Amino acid sequence: MKQIMGYVLVTGVLASHPAGALAQSFEARVGGFGYLSRRSAAFGGTVGTENGVLGGLAAQIRSRYLGLSAGAWGGSFSADSGAAAGKIANADVSLIAGLPAFSLEAGYARRGFSGAVGTITWSFVRLGARLELPISSSGAYAGLSVAGYAAVKEQNGKGAGSGAEGETSILYLPARLPVYFRIGYSIHRFTARSATGAVPDDVSGIILGIGLRFGGIRAGAASP
Amino acid sequence: MIKPRFLRLIGILLCGMANFAGLRAQQSPIAELLTNARAALDNLQYPRAASIARSVLALGPRASRIERVEALQLAAAALYPDEPRAQQGDSARLYLRQLVRLSPDRDLPGAVSWPGLDSLLVAVRTETFGAIARPRRDNVIVGAASLITIPVTATREAWFRLVGVPTAGGARVPLDSAGPVRDAMLRFAPLDGSVPRLPTGDYILLLTVVDSSADTLEVEYSARVDAPALAQVSVPLSLDSSKLLPERARPSRGRTIGVGVGLGAATVLLAAVLRGEQPIRSSTPIASSAYAAGAGLSISTILWGLRDRGAPIAANIAANAQLRSGMDRALRAAQIENDRLRTGYSASITIDPEPRK
Numbered sequence: 001m002k003q004i005m006g007y008v009l010v011t012g013v014l015a016s017h018p019a020g021a022l023a024q025s026f027e028a029r030v031g032g033f034g035y036l037s038r039r040s041a042a043f044g045g046t047v048g049t050e051n052g053v054l055g056g057l058a059a060q061i062r063s064r065y066l067g068l069s070a071g072a073w074g075g076s077f078s079a080d081s082g083a084a085a086g087k088i089a090n091a092d093v094s095l096i097a098g099l100p101a102f103s104l105e106a107g108y109a110r111r112g113f114s115g116a117v118g119t120i121t122w123s124f125v126r127l128g129a130r131l132e133l134p135i136s137s138s139g140a141y142a143g144l145s146v147a148g149y150a151a152v153k154e155q156n157g158k159g160a161g162s163g164a165e166g167e168t169s170i171l172y173l174p175a176r177l178p179v180y181f182r183i184g185y186s187i188h189r190f191t192a193r194s195a196t197g198a199v200p201d202d203v204s205g206i207i208l209g210i211g212l213r214f215g216g217i218r219a220g221a222a223s224p
Numbered sequence: 225m226i227k228p229r230f231l232r233l234i235g236i237l238l239c240g241m242a243n244f245a246g247l248r249a250q251q252s253p254i255a256e257l258l259t260n261a262r263a264a265l266d267n268l269q270y271p272r273a274a275s276i277a278r279s280v281l282a283l284g285p286r287a288s289r290i291e292r293v294e295a296l297q298l299a300a301a302a303l304y305p306d307e308p309r310a311q312q313g314d315s316a317r318l319y320l321r322q323l324v325r326l327s328p329d330r331d332l333p334g335a336v337s338w339p340g341l342d343s344l345l346v347a348v349r350t351e352t353f354g355a356i357a358r359p360r361r362d363n364v365i366v367g368a369a370s371l372i373t374i375p376v377t378a379t380r381e382a383w384f385r386l387v388g389v390p391t392a393g394g395a396r397v398p399l400d401s402a403g404p405v406r407d408a409m410l411r412f413a414p415l416d417g418s419v420p421r422l423p424t425g426d427y428i429l430l431l432t433v434v435d436s437s438a439d440t441l442e443v444e445y446s447a448r449v450d451a452p453a454l455a456q457v458s459v460p461l462s463l464d465s466s467k468l469l470p471e472r473a474r475p476s477r478g479r480t481i482g483v484g485v486g487l488g489a490a491t492v493l494l495a496a497v498l499r500g501e502q503p504i505r506s507s508t509p510i511a512s513s514a515y516a517a518g519a520g521l522s523i524s525t526i527l528w529g530l531r532d533r534g535a536p537i538a539a540n541i542a543a544n545a546q547l548r549s550g551m552d553r554a555l556r557a558a559q560i561e562n563d564r565l566r567t568g569y570s571a572s573i574t575i576d577p578e579p580r581k
Contacts, residue, residue: 038511040504047507135480135525136532137472142487142525146494166494168487168517170524183524185491185517187498202500206517 029180030059031211039077039088041201050077054088058209060096064217067096069105074112086115088203090188092126100217104129105147110155111163111190122161122192124152132171139173143184154192163190173213182209254280254291261298265336270310274302289326289579296323301336304344313344320348325441328354328379354379355433355441357386357410359575368454368566371411372573374429378406382435386410388447391426399429404436414571420451422573429575444580451571459558463551471541472534480529488522 035054040047056073074089094107105128112121128147135142149163169184187204251259257280264273277299280287287295296319304316323330323345331337332345355378363372376384383403387396399421402408410431414420429445495514499505 036513038513040500040508042500042503045503047504049508133483134535135483136528137475137535138528138532140525140528142483142521144487144490164498166498168491168494168521170487170521170528184521185495185514187494187514189498189500191501198501200501200504202498202504204495204498204511204514206513 025215025217026061026063027213027215027217028059028061029211029213030057031180031182031209032057033073033182033207033209035073035075035186035203035205035207037075037203037205039201039203041199043199044197050085052077054203054205058211062096062100062217064100065098067103069094069096069107086113088113094126094128096130100132102129102131109149120157120159120192121155122152122159122190123155124149124161124163126150128165135170139175141171141173143167143169143171149190152192154194157194159192159194161190161192163188165189167207169207173216178212178214180209180211180213182207182211184209254283254287258291258294258298261295261302262335265298265302268305268307270302270305270307274299277302293323293327293330296320296326297332297336300345301332301341304341306338306340316341316344317348320345321352324349324352324354324379326354328352328356329358329377349379352379353382353435353437353439353441355382355384355431356443356579357429357431357445359429359445359577361575361577363573363575365414365571365573366569368415368569369413371413374410374575376402376408376410376431376433378433378435380435381406382433384408384410385432385434386412387430387432388422388449389428389430391428396430397421414451414573415454415566415569418454418456420449420453420571422447422449422451424450424452428580445578446576446580448574449571451573454565454569456565457558457561459562460551460554463548467547468544469540470537471544472536475529475532475534477529477532480532481526484522484525484529487525488518491518491521 033056035056037054038049038051040049042048052075054073054075056071058069058071060069061067062069070091070093072089072091074087076085076087078085089112090109091111092107092109094105096103096105098104105126107126108123109126110121110123112119114120126147126149128145130143130145132141132143134140144167146166147164149161149165152161152163154160165186165188167184167186169182169186172181174180184207185204186207187202189200189202191198191200193199257276261273261276261280264270264276277295280295281292281299300316300319300323303312303319305311328349332341355376357374357376359374365372374386376386378384381404383401384405385401386399388399389396399412400410402410412421414422425448427447427449429447431443431445433441433443492510492514495510495518499508499510
């Protein structure tokens with residue numbers, strides 16, 4: 001959370017610069033999103049599905065070739081036949097390398113689940129790629145990102161796991177406003193493994209996001 | 225010594241007499257008549273003076289305007305002398321009216337005037353419509369915005385209209401109008417844009433004056449105009465659009481449709497591939513939200529792409545801006561040069577201050 005607040009601060013400082021001063025060398029974004037999600041989980045072979053409205057924060061600062069992103073999301077799910085009610089949280093910070101149109105990312109992430117069996121936290125390495133293609137000259141981009149989880153470790157335990165995530169979205173950067181809008185679909189798969197067996201789950205749903213931005217590093221994208 | 229001096233005196237006298245006779249011989253018959261009328265008036269021969277003056281007026285257009293004015297003055301003076309028995313007021317008024325029509329602002333010369341006749345003239349002026357312009361003879365204009373001014377006056381409120389009529393033929397050129405007023409200053413600029421309103425040549429300036437009872441007077445003045453055309457630098461009216469480069473790339477709609485379809489398909493594919501492991505995968509169908517989101521993203525992308533006007537081309541935008549800037553500079557330079565030419569423009573109009581008839 002401190003990291004996210006740090007990014008918010010950095011973005012705020014950049015946004016206070018005269019427009020255009022860093023416009024073509026940096027881009028910074030910070031915002032929030034809602035996640036209209038469904039979670040499916042299997043405990044002891046029984047699959048349960050629950051709905052929940054999650055929320056999150058996302059921030060990114062990058063130059064033309066390098067950048068840093070951070071995000072966090074989480075919330076509560078109601079109980080269902082196969083799964084107890086619980087809270088889920090996910091946070092990550094990643095380095096970005098490549099052009100805005102296609103870049104690779106590698107980072108560190110943590111995931112936590114709190115339910116009837118207590119609170120369990122995992123840490124893992126996140127490796128992925130993202131694609132961002134302009135779909136119009138007015139500042140709209142089609143995005144696709146995928147990432148896989150490696151070195152999944154249970155905190156204070158011996159559990160391991162695996163996982164992956166993917167997202168498709170449309171990102172809109174209005175030419176004359178220092179804001180951005182994001183709408184898309186996101187899915188996160190995670191499987192925790194321990195001596196007692198595997199507990200798979202997935203969280204998927206529609207994402208609606210909005211935030212502030214400064215600068216622009218995309219050809220043809222006007223800076224606010 | 226005396227003899228040569230006497231002879232020189234005789235010679236001078238003979239020369240003077242010869243010159244006097246020559247002058248008399250040079251006078252026109254009308255001028256001679258007027259001289260006789262003046263002499264008769266001086267000798268108190270009022271009927272003779274009036275008769276001679278009438279004979280001049282009877283000549284009509286063969287007598288010049290100035291001669292007619294003088295004849296009218298003499299006739300009025302002869303018909304209304306300061307000797308009461310010789311006064312014929314009504315007849316004198318008749319001639320004074322004609323005098324006011326011809327020259328409303330002119331007083332009687334002191335040689336023929338006396339207070340009673342002056343009063344009669346004032347009285348006649350109030351009841352007679354007359355109008356005249358008093359232009360300067362030499363009118364030199366420097367600067368295209370300068371105006372030629374001609375004062376006009378009438379004995380009562382009237383409408384004034386001034387037109388130029390080329391003596392060589394051609395269309396009348398309206399110059400100015402005013403009214404209803406008694407006194408006005410008619411003005412006109414020498415140029416209409418860069419073209420002289422009155423090109424170099426001879427003109428009649430025709431002043432038409434109409435009072436409220438539609439009584440109309442026309443007074444003509446001879447004028448000589450020397451007004452060259454104003455040479456101006458041609459000002460580019462607009463930018464040649466064929467020189468402008470396209471500022472936006474052609475929108476690649478086919479590609480956008482492909483991206484849209486791909487985005488929708490990728491959404492459903494992610495939902496299928498990244499579902500939770502077994503037993504979730506086999507027991508839980510792909511979330512309907514994935515299909516909805518895939519369709520929504522596809523349609524939005526395609527619609528957005530179809531509305532696209534094309535990406536801006538920075539190099540072309542800069543080149544066009546340079547072109548427009550060059551055009552603006554050329555336009556300003558032409559305007560400055562034209563302003564200089566207009567300021568230095570010179571024309572002259574010589575007007576005979578006396579009306580032609």
